Amino acid sequence: MQHLKNCQGLAPAFLIRSQRFRISKSIIPSLSAWDGHLSSRWRSTGGHGKQKYSSDRVPKFKFALAGLLAGTGAVLAYKLHQGKVEWAASSAQLPGTQASALPVYSLEEVTKHCSLDNGVWVTYKGEVYDITEFVAMHPGGDKILLAAGGALEPYWALYAVHEQDHVLEILSAYKIGFLNTESLKKQESTNTLDPYSAEPTRHPALQINSLKPFNAEPPASILSDNYITPSVIFFKRNHLPVPRVDPETYRLEIEGLPGGVVSLTLSELKSCFPKHTITATLQCAGNRRSEMNSVKQVKGLNWGIAAISNATWSGARLRDVLLHYGFGQEVAAKAQHVQFEGLDVDVTGTAYGASIPLNKAVSEEGDVLLAYEMNGEDLPPDHGYPVRVVVPGIVGARNVKWLGKIVVSDEESKSHWQQNDYKGFSPGTDWDTVDFKSAPAIQELPIQSAITHPAEGTLVDSSHGELTVKGYAWSGGGREVVRVDVSIDGGKTWHVARLRTGDKEQQPAPSPPPGRAWAWKLWEIDIPLLHRAQELEIVCKAVDSSYNMQPDTIAPIWNLRGVLSNAWHRVKVKVNEDFKDRK
């Protein structure tokens, strides 16, 4: 309880100190929200922790506040730690000095310490750290808790700001022991004999919707931290086990062209055709399905708002490949679709399949790639190694991974996923009345946006008189997002958010040509808190270059498969007492 008291006591002091530093307005609300969230969590769990921590281990950083205020990825925060070396030197756990005296832990033991109640332990390069007291001072806010009970490495790989010596210095102060050898091996994924035995290792931050097949999304809170989503946390949507493909024996077959079947090696694909790179957002048709479930149960994985991610993709243009192997007017006169078949198969040997309209596949502006790189590296196994189709502006389901075959055809793919899935229906259509032939296969997706910050139920500190709201927005078909409106009164009044097309420190990307805006926009806004509301309903809605807007509510777009969930995103938050007590 002493520990709790101390930590709670810190917050007001931080807020007073903050005024000494001229920190830009935009980062202040990220503290407010984070602080509110933490307070709320602590209040709800009370003092029921199973383990006590001595309060005298709270580091007395002179400028701890600055780091806390600086928000995600702010290098500045660490630089303001004038007292860090002095403090680290006084610590009993200086690296290399008393290492041998420290105990050895198993991974199981570490895993138990995954919350503020039970203590927050992490591992790094085989060493164990108890960072419970540091959580409140972490410049990246409570995102640090994602790593609680496990390894730091995957998270630091996401946030390059950690690759600095003084970060290791700070960490060293919290070292409490070592991981045993067996546990170190356990941190690697283990293989079994089931069809999913060859599944790749996944990032622990991913929120898993289904393990076999693997379907997972990143926590919404970190989704919009990066304009380009790191591959490890890019949402994963697999329909079948991940096939392990040998790049040496890999062949891509192409059917339906005048010269007969083409069989292409990976190195031919890479060397015979120019390499193109595009930045494109992929979104699962079921993104935000969980909101539809709240209206009436649908069939499908219960995706949150993060079954969408943005990456750079490099590969050969599908158009170039088809033209090279004889596509022309003669084929175009008969064919209307290009089918794709994956190397992922079910127990009967049936492969995943999908198709797209021919004009999208062959048009210069379609930008369809046979991609072999994601974010500048070979495709990861979860994203289709060695080759996948990237069909920008089109629903994720047609971006076939582990691509084995391309068929230029007069008909759509016969696959289940093209014919009897991934289609939209009226709210009045149920499983008794549905006729899958009556609806077109989803290709281009409609305008979409969601709020990534603050989170639902957060207690926001509004003592600064404004609230920062963040999110993403994207539209299908290459339609550029031209505006995002945000409301904090449930949609009565609206404010226009700032949009960006790169990370904050980067130059914004040049405007894409009309109809080729394949990448999302991240947005942010500071909204004045004028009223003494105890609860706020935050709402966002985006507008694309065709001035399509999102529907207001979910019920009228509800459909039995729970796809195309793009109504206004709504997040309810409570307002901190501090604010209510102000004049």
Added chain:
Amino acid sequence: MQHLKNCQGLAPAFLIRSQRFRISKSIIPSLSAWDGHLSSRWRSTGGHGKQKYSSDRVPKFKFALAGLLAGTGAVLAYKLHQGKVEWAASSAQLPGTQASALPVYSLEEVTKHCSLDNGVWVTYKGEVYDITEFVAMHPGGDKILLAAGGALEPYWALYAVHEQDHVLEILSAYKIGFLNTESLKKQESTNTLDPYSAEPTRHPALQINSLKPFNAEPPASILSDNYITPSVIFFKRNHLPVPRVDPETYRLEIEGLPGGVVSLTLSELKSCFPKHTITATLQCAGNRRSEMNSVKQVKGLNWGIAAISNATWSGARLRDVLLHYGFGQEVAAKAQHVQFEGLDVDVTGTAYGASIPLNKAVSEEGDVLLAYEMNGEDLPPDHGYPVRVVVPGIVGARNVKWLGKIVVSDEESKSHWQQNDYKGFSPGTDWDTVDFKSAPAIQELPIQSAITHPAEGTLVDSSHGELTVKGYAWSGGGREVVRVDVSIDGGKTWHVARLRTGDKEQQPAPSPPPGRAWAWKLWEIDIPLLHRAQELEIVCKAVDSSYNMQPDTIAPIWNLRGVLSNAWHRVKVKVNEDFKDRK
């Protein structure tokens, strides 16, 4: 009052008789709605007519009901008139027999008889008819009242069903006199000396929003009677006086191509380039603006739901013309827009202007035409004679009429209408804060639909247990309408409407290639009336091939110019007593 009583007495008899004829379900509600509408009107005006009509002139057609039931354009109705010749022969006003005994009227006198209260007079080829008693028996319902007090010719030109001898026979029974010579001349439009002196004659059915410049839309009730909107009632949206262009001296200038300025005659345009024909819907950005006005006043013409129409357009492809005069990679590397300038100018000599993205102008799939024909004839003066641009899928404002100049350019048109008008803003943006540079010029329009039948406030007769609802749906950018959902309970439950891509007697048009669905779809549905509701809120919403949907409500898409008004269309009707008394 006797007249009123008789007419009101007719309705129940009609309804009972209707069961003898096996008339398809789909036409019954059109009677219900019509009948309700008429009853409602009569009730509201009561017996305050200034003129009395003898009830003994009500024709005793044996099968009058059938005509009434058959709805708009049903030839069958007339064929069921077994008693018509017998009755016509007994009439005192047989054509040619007692003509000289009939009085001569002025147009002013005819004009006074424009309602059921004052009597319904019409003229046809210089003769005057009092058709008051026929209104209730008109197979096309109360649309006949549109012609009240004026000439029949323009309406009959819209509905070819009238071009039959027996129609003239029926009409002859109502002849009451002749139009004087002066009045006959007055029926032609007169010229004055103002800038609008050369304006063409317009169809009297048009509902005028602004006379100078001329802006008008057809009555919503007749909009969806024709899949191809007749040119005379196609909505008119002029920004300036209509220029009268001499086809002999007309020149189309083209700038921005390597060979310098091109000057093209009308006959060169017609003879040097292949003639292409497309069916395309044009919609004014301000269509349905009146609904936005109901939220908060906007600036702009108060359009109803009919600032949208569908026509066939023929002409040279803009792409072909540009390629012929040297457009290629060299130009494409610099240019991004194609500007258009009209021959319509304001008092300072400034022409109407607009531009479209280059890729739309030159792509094979863009289908942009330099059109010289509308619905198979020379463009009418109001629609840009002799040449206009038709940019299918794009807001009406860029489809420049009376085209004088084309400029391939690296920038958008500098015209007021491109830069400071026809842009969308957030509901929170007002005239004090608006920055027109912050929003893109409207090009592709979003998904749209509206209910053309029944009309707002109608009293619907639901004794047949169902309600027929009709309307149109369209989306910009060549996105095909794939579904229209209709509700009669304000959006709680939804039914899927039947869509059509041609007139009922025609074969449906073949599906357009993806992204080239330029024409609207008309829709219709018969919805069971299960509940004893006294009032129904009918709602429609459409879905396009990118699964974009219409927003639920207007307020959140309100904008200061009142453009892009595409929320669900809502129509409230009252339910007839008859239905409520049924078990």
